[in-house]
Amino acid sequence: MAFRPIATTRSVTGMPTGRLAIWWLLASEIVIFGGVLVPYLMHRLAHPEWANYSVHTNIIAGGTNTFILLTSSLFAVLAHAAAERGDGKLAAKWLIATIFGAIAFLCVKTVEWSIEISHGYTITANGFWAFYYTAAGIHASHVIGGAICMGFVAHAAWHGKELQRVEFVGLYWHFVDLVWIFLFPLLYIAK
Amino acid sequence: MAQSHAHTDGHDHDHDAHSPRHYVKVYVGLLVLLAVSIVGPEVSSHMGAAGLYVMLITAFGIAFVKAWLVIKHFMHLPAEKPIAGYILLICLMFLVLFFAGVAPDVHNHDGANWTNLAAKAEIARGMAAHEAELAAGGEHGAHGEHTTTHEVPKPVVREPAVVVAPKKFTDMKTDAEKKAWLMKRGEDVYVATACVTCHRTNGAGHAAFPPLVGQKDHMGDCATTLGIIKGGMSAPITIGDTVYTMPMPPTPNISAEDAAAVATYVRNSWGNDYGVCAP
DSSP states (O other): OOOOOHHHHOOSSSSOHHHHHHHHHHHHHHHHHHHHHHHHHHHHHHOTTHHHHHTTSOHHHHHHHHHHHHHHHHHHHHHHHHHHTTOHHHHHHHHHHHHHHHHHHHHHHHHHHHHHHHTTOOTTSOHHHHHHHHHHHHHHHHHHHHHHHHHHHHHHHHTTOOTHHHHHHHHHHHHHHHHHHHHIIIIIIOO | OGGGOOOSSOOOSOGGGGOHHHHHHHHHHHHHHHHHHHHHHHHHTTSTTHHHHHHHIIIIIHHHHHHHHIIIIISOGGGSOHHHHHHHHHHHHHHHHHHHHHHHHHHOSBOSSOBOHHHHHHHHHHHHHHHHHHHTTOTTSTTOOOOTTOOOOOOOOOOSSOOOOSSOGGGOOSHHHHHHHHHHHHHHHHHHSTHHHHHOTTSOOBTTBOOOTTOHHHHOSHHHHHHHHHHOBOSOEEETTEEEOOOBOOOTTOOHHHHHHHHHHHHSSTTOOOOOOOO
16 A cells, blocks of 8 residues: 555554554543543432432343443454454454444334333433433444444455554444443442 | 464564453453342342442442453553553543542532532422322332333422422321421421521521521511511511621512421421421
8 A cells, every 4th residue: 555644654652653542532531421420420429319210220221231232342352353363354244243233232222212211201300310311322422433433444444454443443442331331330220 | 373363563462362262251251240230239139238338349349340351351451552551540530630629519418608409409309209109109119010000100390499298288187297297398498498598407597697596586476487487587686796687588479388387397496396387
């Protein structure tokens, strides 16, 4: 290839600059998600009545989605392993499997939210539900964004191009998984 | 298989950590932890006081273990150049700073010179709505059994600082029940409205606002107290060496029940024992 972006060819820190950029992105995501979860925690501790609201969250839906995200994280890291061996086609297949994980996650979320909204638990019902929909909504938008990015990366990887990006998008996906690992006990388990 | 790894980006940690078999092992571990984090809190709800710790450890302790497994084995952060960890750590520290700076004001609903009326009203409203829900049949009881109509209680729509009492005053039969109702309702209204701002939760007042404790002379009989609550007070009063001139605003639209409840509450709290005021 005649042209390679600077981000993949130059490295000042000892790691590919593209990967450094992903770590920066994830660091900024810590503040974004933390900005919702930390105030949620503060309010949760100060509002005993929220325990009466959180019993209405669906632990089966939440547990299923945790399972789906953990599984898709495995697919993402298997794609990374395939890319490391230079097997672009296999990496693309694992990434597509990861995308199906994202779609499954969003389907469960859609059913879950539809039931809750139809029962009157809307984002304006009270503080708990406001945090519930905001935190899980920001997370779901990251799932959508990650799935779209993985589509592009999978397409390139299938043609044996930009295999380093398989790891980058995987790192992002693991972070989305990490956020859910904390959202799950905060919103679903703590009653 | 592990020997065939082609290192494209300068990773220098051992090959086993990148083998598919290793990833599957970690994944199975994560699933086991997930199962424990779901079952643990369910079991803990039948364990009484110790259950809280079981819930906290199985729900949140395991979340940290799961997170670390993902960070270590899927994201390979420990094998990454240290700068990546430092960047993440800096942002985490911003979060801790944010929590430390803001949490005291959110956790506490009473400060030296302020009271979070909205939060108090919200708690009172939420608790009362929950009690009303339980009293109404409690479809969401311990067994989660729905009635045949499948009617799910709707969450109460947010209202201005008006508190929903679980039962009506007219349902109270004995004098003791009536007094208990008025005291509870009175406290709810007292903390949810402007009363508490000046007279404080302990009735001691502050600065230009007079105390309500031990002021039998100023409170007089029920009619006098009710008159002050509804009509406010503009004449200066003297307590000890202090002359209070700050006028108290009227509350003309308060219902007869609420006025009686507040009157009963202030006349029988903090050591006061000046009798019940019936609506």
